[in-house]
Amino acid sequence: MSQLPSRTGVQALAPVSPLQLYLREIAKYPLLEPEEEFELARKHFEEEDVTSAHRLITSNLRLVVKIANDFRTAQTTLLDLIQEGNYGLMQAVKKFNPFKGVKLSSYAAWWIRAYILKYLMDQKSQVKIATTAAQRKLFYNLQKETERLLREYDVVDAKLIASRLDVSEKDVIEMQKRLQSSDVSLDASLDVHGEEGQTRGSFLVDHSLEPVDEALATREIRDLFSRYLGEFRDTLEGRDLQIFDARLLSETPITLQEIGDRYGISRERARQLEFRILEKLKAFVSEKGTLDI
DSSP states (O other): OOOOOOGGGOOOOOOOOHHHHHHHHHTTSOOOOHHHHHHHHHHHHHHOOHHHHHHHHHTTHHHHHHHHHHTOBTTBOHHHHHHHHHHHHHHHHHHOOGGGSOOHHHHHHHHHHHHHHHHHHHTHHHHOSOOSHHHHHHHHHHHHHHHHHHTTOSOOOHHHHHHHHTSOHHHHHHHHHHHHOOSSOTTSBOOBTTBTTOBGGGGSOOOTTOHHHHHHHHHHHHHHHHHHHHHHHTTOOHHHHHHIIIIIIOSSOOOHHHHHHHHTOOHHHHHHHHHHHHHHHHHHHHHHTSOOO
16 A cells, blocks of 8 residues: 655645636536537527527637737736626627527627727726827727738738837837736646646637638627717717717827816816716617627
8 A cells, every 4th residue: 555645745736826727627618519519509599598508608718718818918817808708708699690600709709809898998097008099099900900911921010010000119019018918828838637738828729710700790899889989979969079079089089188178177077077978878889789888
């Protein structure tokens, strides 16, 4: 009979982070074959089968991690973004129609990104990820433009991206650093079930082989929200309309102090007016059924 190691001979186990634990858990859920996914989606769509919805969600949890990793920042933990992305995934499964001819992963990516973006913009007063018009343009377009350029050129640098997006090279470099910094590296090794050489990133599914579907989904949400912005603008008048145009839609928005000077009010009162308009916008978009805001 083998002897148990003495207390003094036991080596201390390395601490496991919450992210490591989460990645280990979602790795237990198998991916679905296309035929199986369609049948589960059909059953949920036609019969509202909860078990089918659960399997569709769990099989795509790694997709959420992959997308959330693209939006990671130094100020926001990856788990927070994953949580928001999971909400988007559940919404996608709830609304998914398998007879439209689009894969669930492509449709879900639309919702996952929407929920993560909404979370980041809601947190912008703390995160400060995009505080100028140029930074906001980069926040939404940097990755997409980089991927597009990589299909045309072997090497894509900050100068080329800056020229295409009409922003400064400095802004590109700064935004790249913000979006690439992370509290946990997905390239770090991870010992899972005794298998060495695995990385956190190895548990993620690569859905980049379907750029057309991804592009269509991204364009759809952008066009849809742009239309809603126009419809919402039509509901405003007077001072609210002028603030909305000059402060929220303009590429070079005026400051709260400038709003105060224009209307003879304090800066704090100007902030309250802007907040009220944003709340109206959230309610308007929510009523449209695009996002549960």
